Amino acid sequence: MQIQVKGYLTFQELLGTRVIEIDQPAATLRDCLQVLKAEIGELFQAQVLDVQGTDLRPHVALLLNGQHYRHLENGLDTQVQDGDQLAIFPPVAGGST
DSSP: OOEEEETTHHHHHHEEEEEEEEEOTOOOOHHHHHHHHHHHHHHHHHBBBOSSSSSSOOEEEEEETTEEEGGGTGGGOOOOOOOOOOEEEOOOOOOOO
């Protein structure tokens, strides 16, 4: 199956816009992260994944078809479908005083 991935803000240079291939039938968001880790390498893990390389770093936002993974019933263990879109955002801060 093919999953579309796009990085935003400071992750745009790291991820760009790409399509990843996943050959397992019941692939999850966590599996997508592992494919990206294998394709991009240590820089992806250092900026996006936790120390163990299995979960997202705090405050990294991952959206599946526009819905934040924390709002999905199975979180990172949510299954993906062919043609799904992932958006990955770095931690952001800001606002007015």
